[in-house]
Amino acid sequence: MFNYLTLTERFPGLPATPVIIEAFDYARERMPAYLFNHVVRSWIFAYQLGKLKGLSYDAEVVAISTLLHDLGLTAHADGPHRFEVNGAAVAVAFARERGFDARRCQLVWDAIALHATPSIGFLKEPEVALCGRAISVDFGAPDYEAFAQADIDAIVAAVPRLQMKREFAACACKIAHTRPETTYDNFIRDFGERFVPGYQRMSWVDMIAGGPFSE
Structure with missing residues (x-):
């Protein structure tokens, strides 16, 4: 040690x-x-x-x-x-x-x-x-x-x-599962999309298209 x-x-x-x-x-x-x-x-x-x-x-x-x-x-x-x-x-x-x-x-x-x-x-x-x-x-x-x-x-x-790779991935997946709203603009999003069932990130395309303006 x-x-x-x-x-x-x-x-x-x-x-x-x-x-x-x-x-x-x-x-x-x-x-x-x-x-x-x-x-x-x-x-x-x-x-x-x-x-x-x-x-x-x-x-x-x-x-x-x-x-x-x-x-x-x-x-x-x-x-x-x-x-x-x-x-x-x-x-x-x-x-x-x-x-x-x-x-x-x-x-x-x-x-x-x-x-x-x-x-x-x-x-x-x-x-x-x-x-x-x-x-x-x-x-x-x-x-x-x-x-x-x-x-x-x-x-x-x-x-x-x-076992850094395994442990770090498990940690990232846990955050993507329990607190997805904090993951959309960092690398944890990638773990969510790859490994967490039901994970769906926010899309800026949808946000802009659905914004409060007429044009």
């Missing part, structure tokens, strides 16, 4: 500040094991991708954003919005309580709320873009190719996937 100390020993250079350690423990206490491992891998990918690309960024913002980005998939960030937005609100409260100013809190919110919307998030500030890109590496997205396979293998060996 890994912990913060063993990770920093295996991956020298990982930032170790009190607020990052708090975020690490906060996530571990609130997420199932497979999801916690996913967010930890995302954080390590962010650190290594930042090095590979020579990026300058706020390491605490990126760490908090990656480590807390999936709180919206748990009961600890319940709310009426899509899961990314629900999670972003809790993460910002965490950051604000630990002294982050308005600008840093905004970066945390954007990084989490937009992490599954790459067409927007990847074009924003380095912290926001790096968070989304690193998270997507754990799903095999294009930045995966920036890593040597040995580096990927080392991260997965240190932080196992724990």
Whole structure:
């Protein structure tokens, strides 16, 4: 079983500040094991991708954003919005309580709320873009190719996937089944359409055609 100390020993250079350690423990206490491992891998990918690309960024913002980005998939960030937005609100409260100013809190919110919307998030500030890109590496997205396979293998060996594909799909399907109104404009819609009987997304074509205007 890994912990913060063993990770920093295996991956020298990982930032170790009190607020990052708090975020690490906060996530571990609130997420199932497979999801916690996913967010930890995302954080390590962010650190290594930042090095590979020579990026300058706020390491605490990126760490908090990656480590807390999936709180919206748990009961600890319940709310009426899509899961990314629900999670972003809790993460910002965490950051604000630990002294982050308005600008840093905004970066945390954007990084989490937009992490599954790459067409927007990847074009924003380095912290926001790096968070989304690193998270997507754990799903095999294009930045995966920036890593040597040995580096990927080392991260997965240190932080196992724990049936990530199966568990994540089950989580997404549950949201599509129980709260479909929060899924129409994010990737959970795809799980709903593929796997959830009776799921039917809202169509903007129908909304526009049925709007209150005569022409």
